[in-house]
Amino acid sequence: MDTADVVIAGGGIVGSAVAYFLSTDAASRGRRIVLIERDPGYREASTARSAGGIRQQFSTPENIAMSQVTLGMFRQLSAIFGADADVAFREQGYLIMAPPDGHALLAENVALQQSMGADIALLDVAEIGRRFPWLATDGVAAAGFGQTGEGWFDPTSLAMLFRKAAAANGVSIVHDRVTAIGVRGRIETVALASGKTIACHNLVNAAGAWAGALSALAGVKLPVEPRKRLVYVIDCREASDALHLAPLTVDPSGVWFRPEGRVFLCGKSPEENEEPPVGDLDAIDHIFFEQQVWPQLAARVPVFESVKVTNAWAGYYDTNTLDQNAVIGPHPEVPNFFFANGFSGHGAQQAAAAGRAIAELVGHGAFQTLDLTRLGYARIVNNAPLAERNVI
Numbered sequence: 001m002d003t004a005d006v007v008i009a010g011g012g013i014v015g016s017a018v019a020y021f022l023s024t025d026a027a028s029r030g031r032r033i034v035l036i037e038r039d040p041g042y043r044e045a046s047t048a049r050s051a052g053g054i055r056q057q058f059s060t061p062e063n064i065a066m067s068q069v070t071l072g073m074f075r076q077l078s079a080i081f082g083a084d085a086d087v088a089f090r091e092q093g094y095l096i097m098a099p100p101d102g103h104a105l106l107a108e109n110v111a112l113q114q115s116m117g118a119d120i121a122l123l124d125v126a127e128i129g130r131r132f133p134w135l136a137t138d139g140v141a142a143a144g145f146g147q148t149g150e151g152w153f154d155p156t157s158l159a160m161l162f163r164k165a166a167a168a169n170g171v172s173i174v175h176d177r178v179t180a181i182g183v184r185g186r187i188e189t190v191a192l193a194s195g196k197t198i199a200c201h202n203l204v205n206a207a208g209a210w211a212g213a214l215s216a217l218a219g220v221k222l223p224v225e226p227r228k229r230l231v232y233v234i235d236c237r238e239a240s241d242a243l244h245l246a247p248l249t250v251d252p253s254g255v256w257f258r259p260e261g262r263v264f265l266c267g268k269s270p271e272e273n274e275e276p277p278v279g280d281l282d283a284i285d286h287i288f289f290e291q292q293v294w295p296q297l298a299a300r301v302p303v304f305e306s307v308k309v310t311n312a313w314a315g316y317y318d319t320n321t322l323d324q325n326a327v328i329g330p331h332p333e334v335p336n337f338f339f340a341n342g343f344s345g346h347g348a349q350q351a352a353a354a355g356r357a358i359a360e361l362v363g364h365g366a367f368q369t370l371d372l373t374r375l376g377y378a379r380i381v382n383n384a385p386l387a388e389r390n391v392i
């Protein structure tokens, strides 16, 4: 039987970040680390289907700090990964608008973000109109705008940088599927579809939207499930150059859009009682665009009255149904089973911080840099949600 110090189940951006940070942590030097990914093509992986946004406009200090870790890496990408490293970071900001009854909350959130060093401006309506003349401000009281440090990037490129560096540092990358987990108080073994079994000292769940299913193999409940989200690609011939430089703009209704080259991406998370069925990512609901996305979009950006949907795709949010926040840390009763799951639509920008945190817990037994205790599994046991107000 093969043996590993750490098995990482799932090789998307989160599993790749865990592998990378373990491979660079002196405490884990010489350890055998195995990353297992069932699909080398990453066909359904959320990382490959993400919109790639990165922002500091969160309401939970941990979420702000986690995005700042990724931003810090972007600022030193070449120094970390080499001169050619590129994640296509477009630093065009986020513009998150609030209606009159959301003004106080927005101001509170922006004050927290600013107190943590984020370059977020609280704009009144006149200032929104001045900076973004293509926008209709009806029903908007104010907006938070990330002047620097926010925008979007290519999550697949960052995941590949992590994976390549991890492999160069000795991590074994195995294409196989975890089908069973042997537990006796602790995780003992991981069985694979190929018939192999690996005895392991630590197991990291990095299975994304399938993390709940992976946990179930160990008899552990994790409230993480796939939620289908659609991204529509729209072409707008009349869009001005200024609109092509727009930030990722979030309407009070939840409808969002951002430029992507000469076209635009847009979408909206459905209401809780309107969640579409999961299972077929090729099934695209164009009626949802017609009825729930486009009317709001055209009301907010009048030139979008005339757009053409040129493409669309679907992917899964890795939704933590307790509170839409990540679960990071060990299981209290199975202490060598670690979670890096439930990012609920903000995992691309949090993967680096999550990977580093797991490497610290595995290598040192405690967080060394960012204290993410509040994101631990204990809140699931205690049914005590840690709510994030800015989920898009």
Ligand SMILES: Cc1cc2nc3c(=O)[nH]c(=O)nc-3n(C[C@H](O)[C@H](O)[C@H](O)COP(=O)(O)OP(=O)(O)OC[C@H]3O[C@@H](n4cnc5c(N)ncnc54)[C@H](O)[C@@H]3O)c2cc1C
Residues within 6 Å of the ligand: 009, 010, 011, 012, 013, 014, 015, 036, 037, 038, 039, 042, 044, 045, 046, 047, 048, 049, 050, 051, 052, 053, 054, 155, 176, 177, 178, 179, 206, 207, 208, 209, 210, 214, 229, 230, 231, 314, 315, 316, 317, 318, 340, 341, 343, 344, 345, 346, 347, 348, 349, 350
């Ligand atoms: C439409 C959309 C838009 C998004 N927009 C943003 C955004 O703007 N900003 C942001 O930060 N985040 C965004 N996200 C969320 C972000 O993409 C995810 O949170 C992140 O990619 C999760 O990474 P992961 O590595 O955990 O999951 P994944 O990328 O899904 O990787 C998990 C991997 O685990 C593998 N796996 C599962 N089970 C097993 C098993 N039993 N054995 C072996 N391998 C297994 C899967 O094959 C998969 O490759 C978006 C997501 C979607 C779908």
